[in-house]
Amino acid sequence: MPFTDRSDLFGAVHENGINRVVRHIMRQRPSLFNYATPFxxxxxxxxxxxxxxxxKVLKAKNPLFTEQELLPILGAPVPIGLNFCLQLSEVAIDFFPGSVFNLPPELGKLSPQRFALHLKGCMGIDCPSRDVIDELLPLIERYLVSQKQLVIGETKENVPGISTHYTPPATTAFNTDREKQHTIPLPTRELICFCLELYAVGYFEWGTVPGSQQTWLKTRLQDLEIVDLQPNNMESAIECYLTTVLKLGILPRLIIPLEKMTLDLTKEFQKMGLPLGRTVQLEPSAVPADVPNNPAVEDDQIKAFFKLTVTGRL
Structure with missing residues (x-):
């Protein structure tokens, strides 16, 4: 049966096309997906x-990542910090019946008229070696004494300036002139990396909004799962928080009124100097009067159906 049997206009986008566009964006705008310190x-x-x-990104010398401040060492009397990176390494969407990726067992199989989203994020944090900490600890203690910042009470002892042969930049960190101080990165040898994967299942529905006479297209979250985060209660707590943020904070902002999806073709043709003589509007096909689902999430695609409404004469 042709797609236009119950509609005047039909359009569809395949999941492979969307995922290909996402991959192109990740290659051409890597700074949107990678965040790290200048190191x-x-x-x-x-x-x-x-x-x-x-x-082309390399030839144009465009940034590969978005610069971030160092991760501060909380409580340190001088501004020192650690290098780190944060990355969104994988983004993919899958439409029913599901062929791009497998959902975790907690979410089961993708149900009819559902779509799934897969995100993978990685973070790496520098962990200072014992040698670095052993080198800096007496210097920090010495600095505290010189600044009379000990908890046990003030000291009248004058402590000479501080320097270290281990890492020259550290000398700057212990500068007593507060206005000249800058956050100094500790020497980075390797990162401790970890990655988390998130899966979400959603769907579309039409409905009303209290106080509005219009019909609205709404994006709904069915379920969400973070893979193998331990302990289990921490995973459940984070999943619950993310679910609440999406359902009450983000997705309600994405609802679209039917009026915004209606195109007045009569006015558009008049702008081009082509009067139609009638009122012609293009609007989404009604559910379920015209089509069972609109948009329809099926056959690895998202499909949209529209109808032309022609009324009277101008």
Whole structure:
């Protein structure tokens, strides 16, 4: 049966097309998906997840990642910090019946008229070696004494300036002139990396909104799962929080009134100097009067159906 048997206009997008566009964006705009401290400008190989970059990005010398401040050492009397990176390494969408990726057992199989989203994020944090900590600890203690910041009480002892042969930049961190202090990165040898995968299942529905006479298209979250995060109660708590944020904070902002999806063709043709003589509107086909689902999520595609409404004469 032709798709236009119950509609005047039909359009569809295949999941492969959407995922291909996402991959192109990730290659051409890597800074939208990778965040790290300036250290990584000269150490790209230390990113937790390797990522492809379009040659045009390299030729144009566009940024490979978005720069972030160092991760501060909380409680330290001087501004020192750690290098880190945060990456969104995988993004994919899958429409019913599901062929792009497998859902975790907790979510089961993809049900009719459902779509799934898969995200994979990785983070790497520098962990200072014992040698670095052993070198800096007496210097920090010495600095505290010189600044009379000990909890046990003030000291009248004058402590000479601090320097270290281990890492020259650390000398700057212990500068007593507060206005000249900058956050100093501790020496980075390797990162401790970890990755998390998130799966979400959603669907579309038409409904009303209190106080509005219009019909609205709404995106709903059915379920969400973070894979193998331990302990189990921590995983459940984070999943519950993310679910609440999506259902009450983000998705309600994405609802669209039918009026916004209606195109007045009469006005558009008048702008081009082509009067139609009648009122012609293009609007989504009604559910379930015209079609059972609109948009329809099936056959690895998202399908949209529209109808032309022609009324009277101008």
């Amino acid at each position: 990584f400008h000269n150490h790209v190989e230390m990113f937790c997840a390797k990522f492809e970059v379009d040659e």
